[in-house]
Amino acid sequence: MRILHAVYSLEMGGAEVIVAQLARLHRSQGHDVRIACYSKLGVLGEALRTEGFELYVLGEAHPLLTMARYYKLIATLDPDVVHCHNVAPTIQAALPARLASVRCVLTTRHGFTLDPYPRNEELKYNAAGHACDHIVGVCQAVCDGIEMGALAAKDRIRKVYNGALPLAPVKSDEVQKRGFTLLFVGRLEPVKNLTTLLEGVAQAREHVPGLACWIVGDGSARAGLEARAAELGLGDVVRFWGMRMDTAAFFSAADVFVMSSVTEGLPMSLLQAMSLGVPSILTDVGGMGEVSRLTQSGLLVPVGDGEAYGRAIVRMATDEALRSQLSTRAQDEYERRFTLERMGEHYLELYANRV
Template identity: 25%
Template sequence: MSQTRFLLAAAVAKLRLEPPSHASARTPANLRYQRTRSLSGSKHPAMAQATGSDSMDTPAGHEGCGSDAKPLSPPAGAFSVVARQSWSPRWHGNGFGRGDSKPMPDSLRIMQVVLSLAPGGTERLVIEICRRLAPGVESVVCCLDAAGEWANELTSLGIPVHALGRAPGFHPSLGRAIARLADRYHVDALHCHHYSPYVYGLVATLLGRGPGLVFTEHGRLSDQAPSRKRRRINPLIERFGGEIFAVSGDLKRHMVAEGFSDARISVVHNGIDVGPPVQPEDRARARRELALDRSHFVVGSVGRLDSVKDFGSLIDAFAFASGTRPNWRLVLVGGGPEEEALRHAARARGVERKVVFTRFRADARRLLPGLDLFASSSIHEGLSLTILEAMACELPVVATRVGGTPEAVADAQTGLLVPPRAPQALADALLALAASPERRRAMGCAGRLRAIQHFTIDRMLDSYLTAYRRQARVSAVPAVAV
């Protein structure tokens, strides 16, 4: 059955199917999709930790960059989400929404629906959301695929993580499994990250007791044209309610090209814990860990070593720029399927001894103070957390002008933007900044200020928490006859 036909069938079936009872939904063995398993022994999620202390208004700790730094303009594509109203059609009785009404809860329980918790930017963001939501907001995580290496970070806090072990293809039973998990934990809203979790989360809201729905699209896997299939499906499925977000204005435009309505999408930029300013001892420690010293000029990047990051172009650019400069080094922090090919490329370009592969590092941010420049060669980005973290560490950024990157990096102010798949242009930008320590320092200070003003995790969490509360209210109001 196609996704479109299934969603229509689910909507009709919803009118005559009783939702699963609480009694039958509490035992994992009762889940129809038998691969479901919990990675936590606790029956209920623990209280999430309180929000961190970094401020989006006052650039505390920025004194090291000088007092003449001026605020930069807001990132392009920024939209307010506080005033946007939710489209959530409610049908009478067992239609859309809960058949029985309940009062607005004093606390919230949110299920984060993801592909997995394998190392990656989206996964790190989901973990931070779970850890930092305000007191009274509890979390549970549902992974469509395997749980992933980072699941233990949440289970160690008492936050349940369930892995559904999805097989290839479209499986309506996954939607039922999510619905039963949501009912088991009395979930107020689902927050689905990426498109597949959104589709299954939507099915779950139709088949279950009607928790609210929040969908965030984080990025694209390639720079290919919008999918024709999604252009047909998306105008239909967006009518079933929920709130839709993109992490950048560029990604919102791509979603509109794939059939979503412009008015249905709000932009919430990713946010980070900016942290305190980098100190000289941080730089010295990072260089020791990288086996580098003060004489080296270090270009670095952080990310999964896969084709969308196009680290091959970065190695080519580094080879062009470093030339006969023996003190230049390139540090690539991350692991992935392209590692061997990239090592071969470094050998072929004659820079094997200048390129440092650290493989995956859970503490990758600790290495950023050891860099002189941060470089991103991606062919597409939603809104890169590593770029934001580099800005927070007062690093100038050289990056490709793709996705949401121009919304983070102010060209010629906090870094330089170049075309994608253009190693020579990337090399020229590296050389331009290498030649001017003063310019690098000014860009680094401006970048940190920009991160503080526009890209804090508190600002992002405030937007999502507002959406959670709206969706919880929508799912809790009495049904209205139409």
């Protein structure tokens, strides 16, 4: 099967990691997989190129010119499947793929849209969905959000949970824990709302001797978060590690995985934590809340409630039996529902079965 993925770029991010892993999996199964980027390759794209993948950079341009470029590329490659990821690539590539008579066209929505609501873009996305055979949400919450949109092709919405490669336990001389350790891995952006996590850590430290919080990642909010951590007197508790590629060492050493986002689809980092049996404390939003309730593998707290987050940290740190139970559930449910192979099989089924 000839598969072309359409993405904005292949910079490091959850959706981009999924595309890269899916491409590798399907190529290993004998499929011809290629990727088209609107903006630039990014670090993941460069890595895929060294692995021998064919990648194409269209270049940023007027929307109509971009659609024309996609049509030309698709007509030349003649793929069996064009798989668009998120809003812009779907608007840009779905209709050209349909006009080029591609057998199966689908889009995956990896997350949510925040206020201020870009209504025009959402309307364009929903309209483009009518050129698709399938409109995939990575969790039920995302599917529900798509269905609520004006012009949505409701009969084409499907749910495919994200999958992730399992992490192998890794020991590192550099990554050494000294006490009960929380771990966040992800982009440091306002949507992650890490100030709530910091406020929870500040409250919990009085009740959890040796508490540590590792924040792995980078982004526009980092300077503000470092300042807030200093204001809360967390200089000896919170460590900002920056962007790291060796995240398995951090997951292997951590006691609990934490996220305090105001909205989420289904983050890869959560699934990676589950693969190692690391329980979680999460805000009750989107796919995070959905998966936590489905798997019973963590604790949920309300969005923006630092006090509730602090109480959850204390409970997790002081109840070893609970932590052990959640850990077992996390690993078992990962194997049952969230492997890369399971996700890949679901997508192959959609590729083979048009509406």
